[in-house]
Amino acid sequence: MQYKAVIFDLDGTLLNTLDDLADSANRALAARGFPTYTVDEYKYFIGDGAEMLVRRALPEGARDDAAVFGVLDAFKEDYSRNWNVKTRIYEGVNDLLSAVEGLGVRKAILSNKPHEYTLLCVEEYFAPGTFEMVLGMRPEVPKKPDPAGAFEIVQSLSLKPEECVFLGDSSTDIHTAKNANMLAVGALWGFRTADELTQAGAQVEIRTPMELMNHLKR
Structure with missing residues (x-):
């Protein structure tokens, strides 16, 4: 059967899709003064939606709603322009x-x-x-x-x-x-x-x- x-x-x-997701997330983080990550590190941030990706990427002490949704909005805007580069x-x-x-x-x-x-x-x-x-x-x-x-x-x-x-x-x-x-x-x-x-x-x-x-x- x-x-x-x-x-x-x-x-x-x-x-x-890893490179494009990582690049957009890194640009959103860097623009707000947060640390960025290697492409391989993003393998463990991806899989549970865009908001969770951002929460995982932000430093532990900077995951308040203002930071999360600020970076999330920037990530979405960047990704909307760069989702099919790599x-x-x-x-x-x-x-x-x-x-x-x-x-x-x-x-x-x-x-x-x-x-x-x-x-x-x-x-x-x-x-x-x-x-x-x-x-x-x-x-x-x-x-x-x-x-x-x-x-x-x-x-x-x-x-x-x-x-x-x-x-x-x-x-x-x-x-x-x-x-x-x-x-x-x-x-x-x-x-x-x-x-x-x-x-x-x-x-x-x-x-x-x-x-x-x-x-x-x-």
Whole structure:
């Protein structure tokens, strides 16, 4: 028996967005006199939405609302102009998407990136119709690892959660999959470590996108 849908995380799973996120965040921090970080350090700030990225990046003693929302507004403004400077599709992702399509397995995206930027990224980097449903973070819906967005997708596709695979690169994605009763697959090419994915309870871990094809049969 075959799974009927794959739900993908976006940042760190389909797209390497790290450099553009880091550059915009560093510019926003520096403009307000706060320390900046290396691109690799941002791997541990990303994954739980823009506000959490800023909170993690600010010094511990400077996380009052005025500082957080000041930097957040500057980050959003900068990122709106620079979101596609260095961003790229991970090697092997397009091959995987074509192979999944060939099996007749449906595809969707669930991201903690703000919804408008999630849509922009998908429109820029993927062919129209590649994904049946694309959801970013919206104020009215709890963000991952809450399963609300995942349940919204499966209901829209008229599927059951257990018929779906969830592929992501962070503990947030693995917890989302488990909370939604989906197969939790960890992407080892993304922003986080194998240890994090294992500890979160990933049922499968894959080193290259095409390896997912080995796990679409149940």
